[in-house]
Amino acid sequence: MKQEKNTKIQVRDLNLYYGDNHALHNISMDIQENKITALIGPSGCGKSTFLRCLNRMNDLITSAKIEGEVIIDDKNIYDKDVDEVAVRKRIGMVFQQPNPFPKSIYENIAYAALKHGIVKKGASCDELVEKSLIQAGLWEEVKHKLSEPGTSLSGGQQQRLCIARTIAVQPDVILMDEPTSALDPISTEKIEALMLELKKQYTIIIVTHNMQQAGRIADMTAFFHMGDLIEYAETETIFINPVEKKTEDYITGRFG
Amino acid sequence: MKSFELKQRNHGLKEQLIHLCLISAAAISVLTTFGVLFSILFEAIEFFQMRSFWYFITGTEWSPGVDNSKFGALPIFAGTFMITFIAMAVALPIGLGSAIFLSEYASPFWRDKLKPLLEILAGIPTVVYGFFAAITVAPGIVNFFASLGIQASFNSALASGIVMGIMIIPVISSLSDDVIRAVPDSLRKASLGLGMTEGETIFNIVLPSALPGIISASILGLSKALGETMIVVMAAGLRPNMTWNPLEDMTTVTVRIVDALVGDNEFNSPDTLSAFALGLVLFAVTLVLNVISLSLIRKFKEKYKVNTL
Amino acid sequence: MSRSTPKSDNPFYDASLNARHFRAKAFKLFTLSSIVFAISFLLFFLGDMVYKGLPDFQQAYIKIDVSYSEKSLASIRQAVDKKYRRVVSRSWLRGIPRQVEANPELMNTTQTRWVLLNHQVDQYLKGHYYKVKAKNIKLIDAMQKEGKVELQFNEIFFTHGDSKIPENSGFKSAIIGSILTLLVMMVVAFPLGVMTAVYLEEFAPDNRWTQLIEININNLAAIPSILFGLLGLAVFITLFGMPRSSPLVGGLTLALMTLPVIIVSARAALRSVPDNIRQAGYGLGLTKIQVVQDHVLPLAFPGIMTGSIIGLAHAMGETAPLIIIGMIAFIPDTPTSIFEAATVMPAQLFTWAGMPERAYVERTAAGIMVLISVLITMNTFAIYLRKKFEVKW
Structure with a gap:
């Protein structure tokens, strides 16, 4: 199962069932390292479900049954000897609604890193918090109020705090589930700029319902429809010269 | 036209009457609280006109019914404290543990089965708990400690404390369960998404978020333990006893209230009125606890914008 | 579990996770054992009562x-x-x-x-x-x-009142006493509670006076029950001169105690009636009282009933305040009016539990079986009512 050099995640024949409902059909795709991959499609198409398969968040839904392989670093993360907790540590996630913990800004970032033993309490932890906040572009705004609760920040700041929190665990991949849909345009712009910066170090996969956003930031785009992966190609190709009729219809706004 | 107006006026009168009835009903409900307070307060004042207030709260000898009767309630408070402490030591971990299991780990199937069972525990009359404490638990404790060569009283604080603790489990678990379930799921997902185990997520994220509600539930349980009567009347002692040994017999505020009022004493004797003095203390303490508990739960509701509690 | 065996080709193997998983499991085990303890106590307790009480149904x-x-x-x-x-x-x-x-x-x-x-x-x-x-x-x-x-079959248990001779003592006068007391209680508490709830939910202006009432009701619910006994003794018996030990005083005392339960549940039921039903009524030109009386109350009724039954069951098991007002008198004859001295089921159990003869232990346990069966039946009925009329608006 050797992967191509620049392929980070290899998905093979992935099927997902919620009870009797067959939600994802035979998805196969290669996701490239240090690129931003956008998953687009009308709501209910399975793009968020697919995203959650990549760090085994669907394990939390007892009715969900998953078949197929998701190979990361030559290892299927659904193998029996793989610990889903270790998977989630390596593959971080940012959610649609900013969800900072009801703790201080500092603790929000330090919490998981301390638990994972990445740093010890003290100077090294302070350093990590600062580094993560700088990377998330939030340091200047919060450096004088690290002990204030994370929930006291504005929506856009909260979302960047959540990104900083994810970075602090030092993952390889960051999954983002419509990270800007709850934010205003200015905050959205900041987060998009941040993503372009972050892809130098991380592989980013983003679910978005906003096609313009995919066009602006994604290197690769995958179009999902009713649980099928219809088309997956470079973003330009998808937007300018799609192969499939359905993709074209969606891009041109005929449905969705 | 005239009859129409007349009808309208009659209607207005009837409406006003109903409105008045409703207001008086609400007024009676309010008066009850004050009724409880004042009926206790007046008799307590009468008691303190006969006996020293200072000795009541600091004195260590309680000897009603004799010529030179003394009313120092400290040993009674000590017994109440000891039994309540034992009860909370039982109820807090078990009640909270049950609430966490029900809200975080149990599948909907088991939740639906287990929760009503816990509610049965809440519906058992306290006289029944008292009987169980006196007939089954207390002799059990005596026998157990006798086998270790330690002597325990048949009216030990431990027996009534344990059974009282079990009685309070559903009080704590039910409210805690509601509060824990009200913690937004997004916080759990965020923590799990960072690679935290389920246990770490509950312990470090969910429980601290639910803390005001959990404290509120515990205070409610505490206040229930302080005011519980039947278990201690049936299983604890009558003797005011200041000791740290939970195997000895001790008495509580509620036991002494009952004891003072079931006899054939004159209503206006200090012996009888001492019950009202003790009642006043109980009223004040439980009222304060309840106010704290309510304000904590209100804070929690505001923080997470939940209205279902 | 296979995750604990280190594998060199597993990039997701993390030795530090073993300890963390162990702690997580230990925590889960603790919560599981808490509930197992609580439930097994319940089963042990019910078993103990049946074991002690069942023989008493024969003599x-x-x-x-x-x-x-x-x-x-x-x-x-x-x-x-x-x-x-x-x-x-x-x-x-x-x-x-x-x-x-x-x-x-x-x-x-x-x-x-x-x-x-x-x-x-x-x-x-x-x-x-x-x-x-x-x-x-x-x-x-x-x-x-x-x-x-x-x-x-022990017929005496159901046909006789209390007696100093163990084999001759029965639960009947206590059952009747309970019925009379609860009747008084419901006659007083139900209308009063529902009316208060209607006032607070539908009519009361949102001002300090209303807030005061609300705080009061919340506090009333937390007052230890024994203090209601002090109220009953000081007000109903000493001040108003009502007959001691009577279902009248007992019922009134319990009514005040149950009032907050009924008010809170009735308010919840009224609140669950959607506003558009009220607006529809106003649109037809009905007055506020007509809307509440003809449209809101009938819809809220099952919810109010559920709360009242729970309050009733609660009052049925209450002992402490009734002891204070003297309802533990020795009552061999069945009371026939609410002014006569009477006892109630839990108070009768209390009296029997204090008797020295071993036969009374059996009697008490049998009485407990009867009382708990009635209570569980009532609660089940309340839950059934709630489930049956549960409407998702």
Whole structure:
């Protein structure tokens, strides 16, 4: 199962069932390292479900049954000897609604890193918090109020705090589930700029319902429809010269 | 036209009457609280006109019914404290543990089965708990400690404390369960998404978020333990006893209230009125606890914008 | 689990996770054992009560000759043969004159009857602690072999009031006392509670006065029940001079205690009625009171009933305040009005639990079985009501 050099995640024949409902059909795709991959499609198409398969968040839904392989670093993360907790540590996630913990800004970032033993309490932890906040572009705004609760920040700041929190665990991949849909345009712009910066170090996969956003930031785009992966190609190709009729219809706004 | 107006006026009168009835009903409900307070307060004042207030709260000898009767309630408070402490030591971990299991780990199937069972525990009359404490638990404790060569009283604080603790489990678990379930799921997902185990997520994220509600539930349980009567009347002692040994017999505020009022004493004797003095203390303490508990739960509701509690 | 075996080709293997998973499991185990403890206590407790109480639904009888004569009416002990006098129940013998009164042709005859045995023999036959002389045990054993001693259904438990003779004591007057007391309670608390709820939910302006009422009701719910007994004693008995130990005072006391339960549940039920139903009513030109009376209240009714039944069940098991107002008096006769001295089920259990004879332990446990069955039935009915009428608006 050797992967191509620049392929980070290899998905093979992935099927997902919620009870009797067959939600994802035979998805196969290669996701490239240090690129931003956008998953687009009308709501209910399975793009968020697919995203959650990549760090085994669907394990939390007892009715969900998953078949197929998701190979990361030559290892299927659904193998029996793989610990889903270790998977989630390596593959971080940012959610649609900013969800900072009801703790201080500092603790929000330090919490998981301390638990994972990445740093010890003290100077090294302070350093990590600062580094993560700088990377998330939030340091200047919060450096004088690290002990204030994370929930006291504005929506856009909260979302960047959540990104900083994810970075602090030092993952390889960051999954983002419509990270800007709850934010205003200015905050959205900041987060998009941040993503372009972050892809130098991380592989980013983003679910978005906003096609313009995919066009602006994604290197690769995958179009999902009713649980099928219809088309997956470079973003330009998808937007300018799609192969499939359905993709074209969606891009041109005929449905969705 | 005239009859129409007349009808309208009659209607207005009837409406006003109903409105008045409703207001008086609400007024009676309010008066009850004050009724409880004042009926206790007046008799307590009468008691303190006969006996020293200072000795009541600091004195260590309680000897009603004799010529030179003394009313120092400290040993009674000590017994109440000891039994309540034992009860909370039982109820807090078990009640909270049950609430966490029900809200975080149990599948909907088991939740639906287990929760009503816990509610049965809440519906058992306290006289029944008292009987169980006196007939089954207390002799059990005596026998157990006798086998270790330690002597325990048949009216030990431990027996009534344990059974009282079990009685309070559903009080704590039910409210805690509601509060824990009200913690937004997004916080759990965020923590799990960072690679935290389920246990770490509950312990470090969910429980601290639910803390005001959990404290509120515990205070409610505490206040229930302080005011519980039947278990201690049936299983604890009558003797005011200041000791740290939970195997000895001790008495509580509620036991002494009952004891003072079931006899054939004159209503206006200090012996009888001492019950009202003790009642006043109980009223004040439980009222304060309840106010704290309510304000904590209100804070929690505001923080997470939940209205279902 | 295979995750604990290190594998060099597993990029997701993390040794530090083992300890963390262990702690997580230990935590889960703790919560699981908490609930297992609580539930097994419940089962142990119910089992213990059934084990102690079930034998009480039978009582020991002996088949012997009873002579109905002037002599036996004058001295009832003479009615049975001398050797049986230490084993049969005194209370049964005391009933002989009444039997004759009801059935005069019994006079001057000798009948073979099933006669109630006393509680010591009863306990012996049930294998409990007993105090019976050796010669009497021999007698009973011999009679039992002949089929002349047997355990029969304990009718007395359901047809008699309290008695100082254990085998003659029953639960009936307590049951009736409970019914009378709860009747008074519901007559007072139900309308008062519902009216208060309607006022607070539908009419009250949102001002400080209303907030005061709300805080009050919340606090009322947390007052220890025994303090309501103090209120009943000081106000209803001492101040108003109502009869001590009566269902009237008991009912009033419990009514005040149950009031907050009814108010809170009725308010919740009223709140769950959607606003558009009210608006539809106003749109038809109805007054506020008409809307509430004809449209809101009927819809909220199942919810109000559920809360009231729960409050009723709660009051039914309450003992402490009733002790304070004297409802633990010895009541052999069934009360017939709310002004007579009476006892209630839990108070009767309290009295029996304090009796020295072993037979009363059995009586208490049997009474508990009856009381808990009634309570569980009521609560189940309340849950059924809630489920049946649960409407998702």
